[in-house]
Amino acid sequence: MRVEFDPEAMGSTAFPRFLTSVVIPRPIAWVSTVTSDGSTEKLAPHSFFSIASTDPPIVQFTSIGRKDSLRNVEDTGEFVVNFSSEPLLELINATAIDFPRSVSEFDTAGVEREASKCVRPPRVASSHVVLECRSHTTLSMGNSTLVFGRVVRAAADTEFIVDDRPNSELLRPLTKLGGDEWGTLGTVLHLSRIPYEEPGAD
Known part of the structure; x- marks a missing residue:
């Protein structure tokens, strides 16, 4: 048996x-x-986040409503994505409060800053990987705005690099689930992609 959900009715x-x-x-x-x-440095988690393109490298996050992150990107054309890891859960949650635009979450949550190399917004010093971005485009959709940023510089702590790339098990990524639920990495499964072979090929 299934329960049906009608978005229009709900x-x-x-x-x-x-x-x-x-x-x-x-x-x-x-x-x-x-x-x-330049008077206020803002910091906020966004759980609608993904890679939009690999060449050029473009990442995308979604602002539901007109959040400070969106307004600042529109005004300055720059932002930094700081990697969210399990040990940072309390700090990340503390920066999700809807503070006035004039209040810095760096200060209220006690988050240590680190100067970026290519953009004006600071990095989070305790974040193991950072992506410095310049705005590529924004796209309004319903009650949300998709923010696309070209990655112009990336940096990672050396102890989290294995075989020339960040290692997921070492990074211990934090994820968002439903409601007030958060998720951690759990068991990592390794399974190689199966290549296609023409029928009858030796």
Whole structure:
């Protein structure tokens, strides 16, 4: 037996709760930005986050409503994605509060800054991998705006690099699930992709 869910009948409050409990786990972009006058450095987690292109390297996060991250990217054209790892859970959650735009989450949550190399927003010093981005484009869709940024510099702590790339088990990524649920990496499965072979090929 199945229970049917009608998005139109449920409306814009109830159905998103269902949807975000199904599209899981979601990686978290911990996005740092700065206001156009440079007076306030902002930091907020966004759990609608993915890679949009590999060549050129473009990542994408979604602002539901007009959040400070979106406004600052529109004003400055820059942002940093700081990797969200399990040990940082409490700090990340503390930066999810809807503070006024003039209040810095770096300061209220006690998050240590680190200067970026190519953009104005700071990095999170305790984040093991960072992606410095310049705005590529934004796309409005319903109640949300998709923010696309070209990665112009990446940096990673050396102890988390294995075979020339960050190692997921060492990084201990943090993910978002439904409601107030968060997820951790759990068991990592290794399975090689099966190549296609023409029938009758030797």
